[in-house]
Amino acid sequence: MFIEPSPNTRRPAERKGQIEVICGSMFSGKTEELIRRLNRARIAKLKVEIFKPSIDKRYHESDVVSHNENSIRSTPVQFAGDILLLAGDCDVVGIDEAQFFDSELVRIAQVLANQGKRVILAGLDMDFEGKPFEPMPQLMAIAEYVTKVHAICMKCGDLAAFSLRLTTSMDKVVLGEKESYEARCRKCFLEDKK
Ligand SMILES: Nc1ncnc2c1ncn2[C@@H]1O[C@H](COP(=O)(O)OP(=O)(O)O)[C@@H](O)[C@H]1O
Ligand SMILES: Cc1cn([C@H]2C[C@H](O)[C@@H](COP(=O)(O)O)O2)c(=O)[nH]c1=O
Numbered sequence: 001m002f003i004e005p006s007p008n009t010r011r012p013a014e015r016k017g018q019i020e021v022i023c024g025s026m027f028s029g030k031t032e033e034l035i036r037r038l039n040r041a042r043i044a045k046l047k048v049e050i051f052k053p054s055i056d057k058r059y060h061e062s063d064v065v066s067h068n069e070n071s072i073r074s075t076p077v078q079f080a081g082d083i084l085l086l087a088g089d090c091d092v093v094g095i096d097e098a099q100f101f102d103s104e105l106v107r108i109a110q111v112l113a114n115q116g117k118r119v120i121l122a123g124l125d126m127d128f129e130g131k132p133f134e135p136m137p138q139l140m141a142i143a144e145y146v147t148k149v150h151a152i153c154m155k156c157g158d159l160a161a162f163s164l165r166l167t168t169s170m171d172k173v174v175l176g177e178k179e180s181y182e183a184r185c186r187k188c189f190l191e192d193k194k
């Protein structure tokens with residue numbers, strides 16, 4: 001059952017804070033879902049701050065942009081600790097591409113939530129080898145709400161939870177789009193993985 005997390009509209013002194021994780025493969029709609037929740041928080045007149053890792057400049061220097069070109073203004077940061085400094089008195093913190101931060105993000109998400117903020121993180125739960133992509137497993141463990149979204153397998157049309165890398169690089173971090181990754185279901189991923 002999908003429960004949409006509450007937008008955090010209680011008066012500031014009464015807010016409990018919460019952590020939400022949106023995870024899945026590439027092209028599964030993580031960024032779209034993040035943008036949707038953040039736009040709805042703004043409609044609820046909440047103060048929203050959005051961050052992404054500064055290494056991710058695929059579509060835009062600063063904006064968070066989905067594969068179907070939805071976008072929202074964000075602040076690129078190098079370190080998770082920067083988010084704590086820049087979040088200020090906002091009500092809701094959105095973080096995209098959470099898998100590119102180090103484990104410090106787990107502590108930062110908890111500090112922000114303990115201040116009463118709603119913290120929404122989107123990121124890849126598995127890398128190109130199908131292995132958990134740190135720090136996503138830790139974030140999922142401490143979150144009140146975890147939403148796993150799925151892409152469509154580009155080989156068979158079933159639901160896809162895996163990101164197949166089309167190039168031969170074995171580096172963990174290789175930025176890219178459709179030219180270098182495709183969504184796959186488990187069976188097609190195992191068949192095609194290098
Ligand atoms: N294989 C695919 N499965 C589903 N959506 C896809 C696929 N390839 C491209 N898309 C597009 O990607 C959009 C989702 O983009 P986005 O939210 O940026 O995903 P993510 O952040 O999970 O990579 C979809 O709405 C669709 O237009
Ligand atoms: C699987 C995998 C992906 N990446 C990179 C490729 C993209 O730049 C991002 C994921 O973007 P999306 O918003 O989820 O589509 O991550 C990587 O560096 N390593 C990997 O194993």
Ligand SMILES: [Zn+2]
Nearest residue numbers: 153156185188
């Ligand atoms: Zn398939």
